Amino acid sequence: MASILVLNGPNLNLLGTRQPEVYGSVTLAMVEDACADHAKKLGLDVTCLQSNHEGALIDAIHDAKGRHDGIILNAGAYTHTSIALMDALISVEIPSVEVHLSNIHAREPFRHTSYISKAALGQICGFGAQGYLLALDALATHLREAGAA
Numbered sequence: 406m407a408s409i410l411v412l413n414g415p416n417l418n419l420l421g422t423r424q425p426e427v428y429g430s431v432t433l434a435m436v437e438d439a440c441a442d443h444a445k446k447l448g449l450d451v452t453c454l455q456s457n458h459e460g461a462l463i464d465a466i467h468d469a470k471g472r473h474d475g476i477i478l479n480a481g482a483y484t485h486t487s488i489a490l491m492d493a494l495i496s497v498e499i500p501s502v503e504v505h506l507s508n509i510h511a512r513e514p515f516r517h518t519s520y521i522s523k524a525a526l527g528q529i530c531g532f533g534a535q536g537y538l539l540a541l542d543a544l545a546t547h548l549r550e551a552g553a554a
């Protein structure tokens with residue numbers, strides 16, 4: 406069974422209470438439960454991790470090599486700043502989908518740039534927590550077409 410790492414970055418542990426008008430009222434635990442349910446329907450295994458620390462996120466991406474077949478990453482604000490996270494994703498060569506709850510392109514200009522996009526298969530943003538499930542669908546299709554699932 407193909408395995409997917411769902412990785413969330415800084416401040417996403419505060420989902421549910423953090424600016425609900427922007428990020429919604431769903432908690433991270435609810436997002437992770439929904440990912441587990443949806444993955445089961447798709448025949449995928451998921452592991453969920455969240456960290457507020459850039460180095461811990463990089464370590465998680467390195468550790469994913471040989472363990473996970475795909476990565477779903479919401480890097481939070483590191484999306485817009487972290488060349489190191491981009492390099493980590495490129496280095497491990499694991500197919501990745503970038504997710505954001507909010508539509509980053511409709512927000513402040515500094516959120517329009519994503520280093521993660523340069524390393525990801527694609528980006529899903531603006532659909533709230535549903536974005537993670539759409540990312541699972543995208544990865545399931547990608548892995549099936551690549552013969553990896």
Ligand code: DHK
Pocket residue numbers: 415416417479480481482483484504505506507508509516
């Ligand atoms: C989450 C964050 O924490 C922000 O820093 C990004 C992203 C957007 C989101 O929409 O999920 O700019």
